Structure formats: structure tokens, C-alpha cells
Amino acid sequence: xxxxxxxxxxxxxxxVFEVVKLIPSxxxxxxxxxxxxxxxxxxxxxxxxxxxTAHSNPEIPAHRVVNRNGLLTGKMHFQTLTLMQELLExxxxxxxDDKIVNFKAVFWNPMEELA
DNA sequence: GCAGTGACGGATA
DNA sequence: GTATCCGCCACTG
Numbered sequence: 001x002x003x004x005x006x007x008x009x010x011x012x013x014x015x016v017f018e019v020v021k022l023i024p025s026x027x028x029x030x031x032x033x034x035x036x037x038x039x040x041x042x043x044x045x046x047x048x049x050x051x052x053t054a055h056s057n058p059e060i061p062a063h064r065v066v067n068r069n070g071l072l073t074g075k076m077h078f079q080t081l082t083l084m085q086e087l088l089e090x091x092x093x094x095x096x097d098d099k100i101v102n103f104k105a106v107f108w109n110p111m112e113e114l115a
Numbered sequence: 116g117c118a119g120t121g122a123c124g125g126a127t128a
Numbered sequence: 129g130t131a132t133c134c135g136c137c138a139c140t141g
Binding site: 046 | 136138
């Protein structure tokens with residue numbers, strides 16, 4: 001459970017980090033899901049923006065965050081283009097053509113898991 | 116201060 | 129199912 005979500009002292013990107021860090025291995029979520037969980041579903045771009053700053057933080061499993069299509073849109077921001085896919089496959093997530101095949105199965109909804 | 120841009124999402128055609 | 133458009137908020141030039 002994230003207690004800091006309701007803590008307005010933390011910035012938006014900080015809250016995003018908290019959620020992303022709680023994503024279990026072998027699961028993945030979407031920017032929209034996080035944005036929605038944070039009460040800013042209209043600002044899904046902000047989640048992406050937050051992740052942009054997150055790629056510098058080794059504690060943030062950014063590879064588990066993809067867009068609503070399960071597409072690895074941010075793979076280009078990783079150290080290597082294949083790193084994101086490798087990490088996902090390493091966790092049991094099947095990635096094909098830069099997108100998560102069984103995305104629906106591995107989808108991790110913070111609203112349900114953290115509610 | 117204005118305009119362009121971005122790891123997106125949803126609605127519409 | 130694919131293609132476009134718009135909104136969203138923050139950052140950069």
C-alpha cells in the first residue's frame with residue numbers, strides 16, 4: 001500500500017516512481033493506469049514525462065511500464081534498444097515486435113492491487 | 116510570454 | 129481495426 005499517494009507534499013513524478021517500484025516482477029502496467037491511479041488520467045503524458053526522468057533512477061523498473069497497447073514505446077530511452085525487451089522476457093513476459101503479446105495477462109492494475 | 120514538443124489516452128470518423 | 133484529432137501539464141528554446 002502506498003501511503004504517500006495522498007501525500008501532496010510529494011511531486012507527481014515522485015508518486016509515479018512509488019507506484020512503478022511496486023510493480024511485481026513478471027507484470028506490467030500502462031501509463032494511463034498509473035495516471036488514473038494518481039487521479040490524473042487526463043495527464044497520461046505526464047506519466048511518460050515522469051518516466052523520462054525515471055530512466056536515470058536504477059530503482060525504477062521502467063521496463064514494466066508501457067503504453068495502453070502494451071507497446072514498448074520507451075525502449076529507445078533505455079541504455080540499449082533491446083534492454084527493455086530482454087528485461088521483460090527475463091521476467092516471463094513475452095514480447096514480440098516490441099510489444100507485450102500477453103499484455104492483458106500480465107497487466108498490473110494499481111487500482112486493484114493497491115486499492 | 117509564445118510556440119513546439121513529448122515513454123499517452125480517449126473519442127471520433 | 130486503422131487513422132486522425134484533441135486534451136492534458138510541464139519543459140525547453
